[in-house]
Amino acid sequence: MNCGELLIIGGAEDKCLEGEVLNKFVELSIRSDGGIGILPTASEIPEEVSMEYIKIFRELGVGRVEVIKLDSRKDADDPALCEQLISYSAIFITGGNQSRLSELIGQSKFHHTLSRAWHNGMVIAGTSAGASILGKDMIVAADTMLNDDKLKVELGQGFGFLDGLIIDQHFSQRGRFDRLLSAIAANKEIMGIGIDENTAILVNDGHFEVFGQHQVLVLDGSKSNYINITSSENGSEELTLSGFNLHALTRGYRFDLLTRKLLMKKGSQP
Numbered sequence: 001m002n003c004g005e006l007l008i009i010g011g012a013e014d015k016c017l018e019g020e021v022l023n024k025f026v027e028l029s030i031r032s033d034g035g036i037g038i039l040p041t042a043s044e045i046p047e048e049v050s051m052e053y054i055k056i057f058r059e060l061g062v063g064r065v066e067v068i069k070l071d072s073r074k075d076a077d078d079p080a081l082c083e084q085l086i087s088y089s090a091i092f093i094t095g096g097n098q099s100r101l102s103e104l105i106g107q108s109k110f111h112h113t114l115s116r117a118w119h120n121g122m123v124i125a126g127t128s129a130g131a132s133i134l135g136k137d138m139i140v141a142a143d144t145m146l147n148d149d150k151l152k153v154e155l156g157q158g159f160g161f162l163d164g165l166i167i168d169q170h171f172s173q174r175g176r177f178d179r180l181l182s183a184i185a186a187n188k189e190i191m192g193i194g195i196d197e198n199t200a201i202l203v204n205d206g207h208f209e210v211f212g213q214h215q216v217l218v219l220d221g222s223k224s225n226y227i228n229i230t231s232s233e234n235g236s237e238e239l240t241l242s243g244f245n246l247h248a249l250t251r252g253y254r255f256d257l258l259t260r261k262l263l264m265k266k267g268s269q270p
Contacts, residue, residue: 004090004122006161006203010169010195011095011128013212015056021200021212026060028123028202029090035064037088041071041104042096042129049094057092064088076108085110086117095128099140102133102156111159118161125200131169136160137190139168139183152237153183162203165257168194171217180219185229185241188221191260201255207263209254218247220260 005028013021029036038053040046050067057065068084068091070076085091091114093101105111118124124134132138140156155166166187168180171194184192195201196214210216221227224243232238247262249255254263 004118004124006134007125007200008131008134008167008195008203009125009127009200010131010171010197012197013127014198015052017059021198022056023060024211025125026057026062030062032089034087034089036062037066037068037085037091039068039091040094042098042101043094044096053092070110073104076105076110082109082113085113090123093126093130095130098129098132098138099156101129102158106157128169131195132167133158134161135165135167136163137166139166139179153179155183164190166190166192170197172196172215182239184219184221185227185239188224188227192219206258207254207256210249210251212251216249218255220245
C-alpha cells in the first residue's frame with residue numbers, strides 16, 4: 001500500500017463548518033471507518049485544545065473522535081497507546097511546541113508505530129508545531145541577537161515523514177522568511193516550505209497541492225552558485241547568497257517535490 005496523505009497546516013485554521021482545511025482532513029479521514037485520533041502532546045493546554053477539535057470534527061460528521069493522551073516518554077512506549085493509535089483512520093497533531101513532540105515521542109515505540117501506520121496508508125495532519133514535526137529536520141529556535149536583527153537558527157530532528165524538507169508555519173503572519181532562508185542557506189540540500197495561517201499543503205505521491213486562504217512559499221537553494229555566511233563581532237550571522245529559487249503558490253496550485261518545479265492547477269495550461 002502507498003503511504004498515506006500528509007495534510008500540513010500553517011496554523012490558525014478556521015474551525016467552523018465552512019473551513020476548507022479541516023473539511024479536507026475530514027474528507028480524507030472518512031474514506032475508512034476508523035475515525036480520528038487527536039494528539040495534543042505539543043500543547044500546554046491539551047484538554048482545551050482537544051475539545052475544540054472534537055467539537056468541529058463531530059460537527060463535520062465524524063462519528064469516532066478520540067484523544068490520545070500522551071504526556072511522557074513512558075506513555076510513548078506504552079503498547080496500549082500504540083494499539084489505540086493503529087485503530088484510527090487518521091491522526092491530527094495539534095499545535096504547541098514541536099520540541100516537546102520530539103523529546104517525548106521521537107524514536108519511541110509510538111513514533112515507530114505511527115510511521116508504520118502512515119506507510120500503510122494512514123492519513124496524518126499536523127498544524128503549527130504539528131506541521132513542523134513532520135519533516136526530518138525542523139526549526140527549534142531562531143534567536144535575534146541583542147542590538148541586531150539577524151537570526152541564529154537551530155535545527156532539530158522531526159518525525160521524518162518528509163526527507164529533505166523544513167516546514168515553517170504561521171509564515172507570513174509572523175515574518176519568518178529570514179529564519180527559513182537562514183536555515184536553508186546553512187543546509188542548501190534541504191528545501192524550505194513556509195505555510196501561512198489557515199493554509200495547508202496536501203502531500204501525496206511526491207507532490208503537494210495548496211488548500212486554504214493564503215500562500216505557501218518554497219525556498220530551494222540546491223542550485224545556488226554562491227552562499228557565504230560570516231559572523232560579525234557581536235556573534236550575529238551575516239548572509240550573502242545568489243541563485244536561490246523561490247516559488248509562491250496559492251490555492252489549487254501544485255508543486256513537484258522530486259523535480260522541485262511548479263505544477264499548474266488541475267485543468268489549467270502553463
